Amino acid sequence: MPGGFVLDAPLEGRTVGRVIASRTPRLAEGELVFHRQGWRTHAVVAPEEIRRLPRFDGVPLTAYLSILGGTGLTAYVGLTRIARLREGEDLFVSAAAGGVGTATGRFARLLGAGRLVGSTGSAAKAAHLTHEVGYDAVFDYHDGTAADLLGKAVPDGIDVFVDNVGGEQLAAAVGVLRQFGRLVRIGTISQYNTPDAPQPRINHADIVEKSLRMEGFLVSNYRELQQELYEFAVPHLQSGRLAPDETVIDGFENIVGAFLGMLRGQNTGKTIVRDRTQQK
Ligand SMILES: NC(=O)c1ccc[n+]([C@@H]2O[C@H](COP(=O)([O-])OP(=O)(O)OC[C@H]3O[C@@H](n4cnc5c(N)ncnc54)[C@H](OP(=O)(O)O)[C@@H]3O)[C@@H](O)[C@H]2O)c1
Structure with a gap:
């Protein structure tokens, strides 16, 4: 991990979070958002730093970090x-x-x-x-x-x-x-x-x-293809022809072990860490 990493700052990473408080009408409480604030349980984000997650029937939330992420x-x-x-x-x-x-x-x-x-x-x-x-x-x-x-x-x-x-x-x-x-x-x-x-x-x-x-x-450099990915993959996820492969690890305190385990091959599919306190 050469360059760009600062000591005593959370590591960057892709996250799905729920808005628990908002000071802008552009983000409603309860909304699910994708952001890159990484390894922390709570983050302060501006609307331009997030992507609102569309919800597709029958598609699990973790898929937005794995096969749809x-x-x-x-x-x-x-x-x-x-x-x-x-x-x-x-x-x-x-x-x-x-x-x-x-x-x-x-x-x-x-x-x-x-x-x-x-x-x-x-x-x-x-x-x-x-x-x-x-x-x-x-x-x-x-x-x-x-x-x-x-x-x-x-x-x-x-x-x-x-x-x-x-x-x-x-x-x-x-x-x-x-x-x-x-x-x-x-x-x-x-x-x-x-x-x-x-x-x-x-x-x-x-x-x-x-x-x-x-x-x-x-x-x-290919973020503009996100919508195309949804159009390709979501119908197959909904029909059951496609499934996400994930190793889900519970507990934010296990995030370092999860990351090292991924590098050592302990995962099958995408490694996802779930913060138990945020589950609904
Ligand atoms: N270009 C991009 O934009 C982009 C985006 C995302 C990811 N990536 C890269 O894509 C690769 C896969 O990323 P991922 O997030 O999907 O991780 P991942 O494949 O879920 O996890 C890494 C896997 O690599 C294998 N591995 C570890 N050391 C190895 C070694 N010395 N030789 C062979 N295999 C080894 C392990 O599985 P085994 O059990 O098979 O050893 C481990 O599970 C990484 O190199 C990552 O940096 C690139």
Whole structure:
């Protein structure tokens, strides 16, 4: 977490809150709002700092932080704007059991993806992905080298790689991408704690010879697609074809453990901390 972090100030983070007192007619008491004031039980916000949450019948409140929030939007942008996924195309997704990875898998299925392969850190998460999320095959990246495991999982190659991890899995994916393949760079979690560690070599000739495209993005540059995400995802949530994957931890006092647990792979889907005192 380099730069920009101040000691003795709450960490930034996406939050759903309820207005408990208001000094402006633009925010009514009781209203549900999305804001980024982060790790605190109460926040003072101005109307321009919040987004009013639309309420959709049958959609749980936590979904506004998971599949309908920044996490879902990241997956949606990755597939529709960066990969420009076409029906029948085969995908590989790293950190497939996380917030972005589960949303990517579920959206890819709805968008008509072909074979869907993921990587994760445990057999239990792999089972969740194949039984619930819609992945065809999932490997545990601890079981061997990424090149071997991925080679076996996708013997005929892939069209799209959605990468949350970087490092070895990224280098391996370049090797199995087909001609005109796309590499969507979302995150580099394998390097967050070891930014100076040597990186596996990517075969740059492959990028030329297979006409690959690698593109990274920040979801904050795509906020205008929030409404489009609602229009795409909400009907599927309401019909039951789509479900949010979440690890919900009760108690604001557990927020640090929840964050560290997410980095260590203790979560399945989006990690959400619920402040018991605010529940209604
Ligand atoms: N570009 C953007 O705008 C944007 C927006 C949101 C998130 N992100 C990035 O997207 C990625 C996923 O974020 P998320 O919020 O959805 O988190 P997440 O996937 O829910 O949680 C992180 C997961 O990464 C896996 N992991 C941890 N260390 C690893 C390692 N060394 N190698 C491989 N996997 C490892 C763990 O699962 P396992 O059990 O599989 O190890 C863990 O559950 C992160 O890199 C994040 O920074 C980017």
